[in-house]
């Protein structure tokens with residue numbers, strides 16, 4: 001499976017993602033500049049964490065106008081897997097591939113720690129290797145990670161099983177402890193925690209590895225969702 005890791009000015013988790021693919025699941029990954037205008041030949045798109053454009057205006061707001069974004073949207077609409085982590089999640093909401101928004105943590109400061117997540121939907125291309133309600137440890141590192149959406153959107157997210165990860169506890173004030181959601185078609189996942197920083201136990205947890213293995217499994221065996 002061949003992945004594109006999109007690199008914006010200010011991305012800082014691009015190499016973590018690259019190594020998660022190369023060493024974690026032994027697949028191919030390319031670092032692809034935000035300036036590129038084609039993503040032909042890639043089976044999966046990864047949007048890494050960081051501080052694209054210094055988080056000016058709002059996290060992800062300026063990145064949403066980068067040349068590569070048209071292609072990300074095209075591939076997402078074709079059904080290709082698109083995963084946005086942290087700043088990647090923020091970018092996915094800014095470009096409208098995911099509903100809602102990410103705003104300042106309730107504590108109004110940056111939070112960096114290991115947190116427990118619950119797998120709320122294991123019937124997705126990103127989570128089929130997990131058990132339903134499995135508890136996993138994955139780090140967070142964000143200042144604007146508080147997920148917010150209006151009541152109607154929240155109802156839809158729950159109704160369509162689009163909430164994939166929730167925090168076990170309230171960590172940043174996100175509505176209903178939402179940590180990660182998919183689009184309706186379930187091929188686009190955005191999450192604030194960092195699975196790419198939890199791929200081997202020496203890092204404190206390898207619970208993130210199954211997310212990447214799930215994507216590979218789907219590609220190889222066409223897992224029925």
Ligand SMILES: NC(=O)CC[C@H](N)C(=O)O
Pocket residue numbers: 013048049050051052055059085086087088141142143144145
């Ligand atoms: N690790 C990250 O991606 C940081 C996310 C982000 N720009 C924030 O602080 O909210």
